[in-house]
Amino acid sequence: MVCNGWRLRGVTYRYGAISALREVTVDLAPALFHGVIGPNGSGKTTLLDILLGLRRPLAGEVWFDGQPIAAYGRRELAQRMALVPQEFSVDFDYTVTDVVTMGRHPYLPRFGAPGEEDRRAVERAMSLLDIAAFADRPVTGLSGGEKQRVVVARALAQDTPYLLLDEATASLDIRHTLQILDTARRLVTEEGRTVVAVLHDCNLAAAFCDRLLVLDRGRLAAYGPPAEVLTPALFARVFGVEARLRREEGRLRLDFVGICC
């Protein structure tokens, strides 16, 4: 499988009259942790949907792994990309194992049952997220943090070279947030997979990501390594906040001083 990431050229998307993405042109290289940041309504989720092939741009081109993304079938895309959505609700009392096994769906024939390889992928994903202990419990009875780990495990069971996180940690406490971002980081560093994560916390984005993509009202405001992208000027322009940056033991730290006009 060739993995050379995404090539976006002039990607534009609208919901009716409301513009979501305007002429976004960017290359996302493989084997990196890409963070997507931007204010609410700046088009982050729409961008993720475009990367996933769930939405087709109204104008512009999307290339993925060397082909126009439209050339892939849904199943092929699902074998290459997995999504961890922000909110997760499941109807009915599926067990944790049931839900994680659903990650194998793109590989299963219509009438076939999960085989040995599928079971191994499921077990591996559950042990990575440390949820094997409640494998047989219904998902509906879990806490928010446990549930989100199940969703991440489901995406990992999909065993794809690309993993997309859509504010996957938004509803989690700091411990679970770090656990999930750590897992994603290891997938990039140790296994050469590619992660694209929509994040709200700019400090976390700076700490975990190799590249940051900043969206501002649908436009690409900046793209590059965190140290180059995160500047006081950018925070003033895009977020309308006054930010101070300092380096602490080689790490970038942001302090938000207040709202600027």
Place this chain on the structure above:
Amino acid sequence: MNRRFVFVVFALAAAWLAGVVVASGMGYIQVAPAEVARVLAARLLGRPEWLAGLDRVVPLVVFDVRLPRILCAALVGSGLALAGVVYQGVLRNPLADPYTLGVSTGAAFGAAVALLGNIDAVAVLSVPLFAFAGAVGVLAVVLWLASVDGRLHANTLILAGIVVGAILAAGISFLKYLADEQVSVIIFWLMGSFASRSWIHVGVVLAAVLAGGAVIFAYGRDLDILALGDRSAESLGLDAAKVRRRLLVAASLVAAVCVSVSGIIGFVGLIVPHLMRFVVGPDSRRLALVCLGGGGILLLAADTVSRAVLPREVPVGVLTALLGGPFFCYLFRRRRGFRGL
């Protein structure tokens, strides 16, 4: 879990078979189960000599009068429960039943037209055909109303079903008003009954249940995946709108055939999937399989009570609602709300 599932399937199959045999013996003329079994074996295997020694009326009563009615009831129960599994899954709503999209009101309207017009062009199938046409017509309108940009959302579907159903309910009231002396026929049909159903009806329902069951088996895992929500389902390679439409059409056609043959029988399609989910869990294929058995047994029992136990025949639809409603309330209280259902 696997062992338990196999056990449940065999237990339901055995109970179903026993139910059919026992029910065939019950009624104005009592026939012992052993004799019923003999009649069934003789007729099904084509060995008339096995009937020697039985009263000549017994095979007639058992095989030509009771059995079609009994199998009709059992198959309609299976079909409604099967459709309930799909509706609850696809609409992501534990309160959905096979009639949520207005299929029953459409069928009732079609049947009322046929009954009012005294249409008997196709003999015993005239009313069912009109009912079926009404059900399919409503389904088409509801699907058309609920499609937004080629997508089908659960809530939009439910709303469209309610609106179209309300309009047709008014239409039925108007037909009743026009019907004058025939109003009782229409009302009786609306309450649902299996009285004087024949082998033709059995064949029609059996074909619908088998075809619907095949579709649901093929799309069973997709139905599970839909429970994750559309975006997650699509990221797993599913065309959510397509799967939802196919499953809904299949389940609605099964429900339409059932309601055409039996009239409106409520609560079976709502309760059986819930009950069976307690027993085998939410996996759609397993659930659909055990619902075939559970729905069949439940409606067969209800029809037998209405036919042979009560002093006077009560429309089976009334019976299922009177017993099923309170039972559902009990389940609802015991599970403390719909979350666990």
